Amino acid sequence: MSKIFAFSIRKDEEPYLKEWAAAHPNVTVDYTDQLLTPATAKLAQGADGVVVYQQLDYTSETLQALADQGVTKMSLRNVGVDNIDMAKAKELGFSITNVPVYSPNAIAEHAAIQAARILRQTKRLDAKMARGDLHWAPTIGREVRDQTVGVIGTGHIGRVFMQIMEGFGAKVIAYDVFKNPELAAQGYYVDSLDDLYKQADVVSLHVPAMKSNYHMINSQALAKMKDDAVLVNVSRGPLVDTDAVIQALDNGKLFGFVMDTYEDEVGVFNADWSAKAFPDARLKNLIDRPNVLVTPHTAFYTTHAVRNMVVKAFDNNLALVEGRPAETPVKIE
Numbered sequence: 001m002s003k004i005f006a007f008s009i010r011k012d013e014e015p016y017l018k019e020w021a022a023a024h025p026n027v028t029v030d031y032t033d034q035l036l037t038p039a040t041a042k043l044a045q046g047a048d049g050v051v052v053y054q055q056l057d058y059t060s061e062t063l064q065a066l067a068d069q070g071v072t073k074m075s076l077r078n079v080g081v082d083n084i085d086m087a088k089a090k091e092l093g094f095s096i097t098n099v100p101v102y103s104p105n106a107i108a109e110h111a112a113i114q115a116a117r118i119l120r121q122t123k124r125l126d127a128k129m130a131r132g133d134l135h136w137a138p139t140i141g142r143e144v145r146d147q148t149v150g151v152i153g154t155g156h157i158g159r160v161f162m163q164i165m166e167g168f169g170a171k172v173i174a175y176d177v178f179k180n181p182e183l184a185a186q187g188y189y190v191d192s193l194d195d196l197y198k199q200a201d202v203v204s205l206h207v208p209a210m211k212s213n214y215h216m217i218n219s220q221a222l223a224k225m226k227d228d229a230v231l232v233n234v235s236r237g238p239l240v241d242t243d244a245v246i247q248a249l250d251n252g253k254l255f256g257f258v259m260d261t262y263e264d265e266v267g268v269f270n271a272d273w274s275a276k277a278f279p280d281a282r283l284k285n286l287i288d289r290p291n292v293l294v295t296p297h298t299a300f301y302t303t304h305a306v307r308n309m310v311v312k313a314f315d316n317n318l319a320l321v322e323g324r325p326a327e328t329p330v331k332i333e
C-alpha cells in the first residue's frame with residue numbers, strides 16, 4: 001500500500017483531499033496544516049511521496065530532511081517552482097511535479113467581472129448607496145458590447161477571457177508573440193502592441209512576467225492608449241509600472257484600473273492589516289480610488305481551481321510513486 005503525505009493543507013483544501021483519498025482506497029493519505037520545513041519533514045516518515053504548496057522556500061536543508069525520510073517524490077499543488085533549490089533536488093535525485101493549469105476560467109472570469117464593474121462604475125454606485133444617495137447621475141455605465149477589448153497574451157487564460165467578453169458582445173482583438181493558428185485564422189490578431197493600444201477601450205494582460213516585459217505598461221504605453229481606456233492586470237505585478245498608472249489615473253487618461261497583482265505584493269498580500277499600520281502607502285492610494293479595483297491575487301481562488309490543484313497534485317504524486325509518467329513533471333536543472 002502506497003502512502004502520500006501532504007503539507008500545509010488549508011481548511012478549504014481538506015474536502016478535496018478527502019474526496020481523492022476516498023477514490024483511492026489503496027493509498028494511505030495523511031496530512032498536516034504545517035508548512036514543510038527541515039523540522040516538519042519528519043512528519044513524512046514512511047511516506048512514498050509528498051504533496052506540497054507554500055511560498056516558503058524549499059531549501060537545501062528542507063530537501064535533505066525529506067530525503068533523510070526516504071522521500072524524493074514531491075508534487076506541488078501550484079505552478080511556481082522558483083522557490084525550490086533545484087541543484088540540491090538534482091543532487092538528491094528528486095522527482096517533482098506541479099500543476100501548471102488548474103482553472104483558466106477562475107482568472108478569466110475575475111478579469112471579466114472586474115472589467116465590467118469598472119465600466120458600470122459599481123464602486124462609485126455602491127459608495128453612494130451606502131451613504132443613502134440614490135441618485136443615478138452622474139454614475140452612468142458603459143456597455144461591454146460597445147467596447148473593443150484588447151487581449152495581450154492568448155494562452156490558457158487569455159483565450160477564455162476573449163470568449164467571456166465576446167459573450168457580452170464586445171469586439172475582441174488580440175496580440176501575442178506566438179500566434180494561435182485557430183485565432184489567427186479567425187482574424188483576432190493585430191500586428192503590434194501599438195495597434196492594440198490604439199484601438200482598445202479595455203486592455204487586458206494575460207502574459208507571463210519575464211525580464212523582457214518588465215513594466216511593459218509604462219508611461220509610453222499608456223500614452224498610446226485611447227483616452228478613457230480601462231487597464232486590467234490579473235497576470236503579474238511587474239508587468240505594470242504602478243507609478244505610471246497612478247499618473248494616468250490622476251490625469252484622467254485611464255477610466256479605471258483592475259489590479260489583482262501588484263509589483264510589491266510579496267509580504268503585503270494574503271495578510272490582515274486591519275489592526276496594524278498599512279505597510280504600503282502607494283497600494284492604499286490605489287485601494288481608496290473609486291475607479292480602481294484591487295484584489296490581493298485572488299483571481300485563481302475558486303472552489304473549482306482549489307479542487308483541481310489538490311486532485312491533480314495527488315494524481316501526479318501517485319504516478320511518481322507507482323513509477324508511471326506524471327502528467328506535468330517539472331524539469332530539474
Ligand SMILES: NC(=O)c1ccc[n+]([C@@H]2O[C@H](COP(=O)([O-])OP(=O)(O)OC[C@H]3O[C@@H](n4cnc5c(N)ncnc54)[C@H](O)[C@@H]3O)[C@@H](O)[C@H]2O)c1
Nearest residue numbers: 153154155156157176177178206207208213234235299300
Ligand atoms: N491572478 C492570478 O491568480 C493568476 C493565476 C494564474 C495565472 N496568472 C497569470 O496569468 C498569466 C497568463 O497565464 P496563462 O496560464 O494564460 O499562460 P499561458 O502560458 O497559457 O499563456 C501566455 C501567453 O502569453 C504569450 N506571451 C508571452 N510573452 C508575451 C509578450 N511579451 N507579449 C505578448 N504575448 C506574450 C505566450 O505566447 C502565451 O500565448 C500569467 O502571467 C500567469 O502568471 C494569474
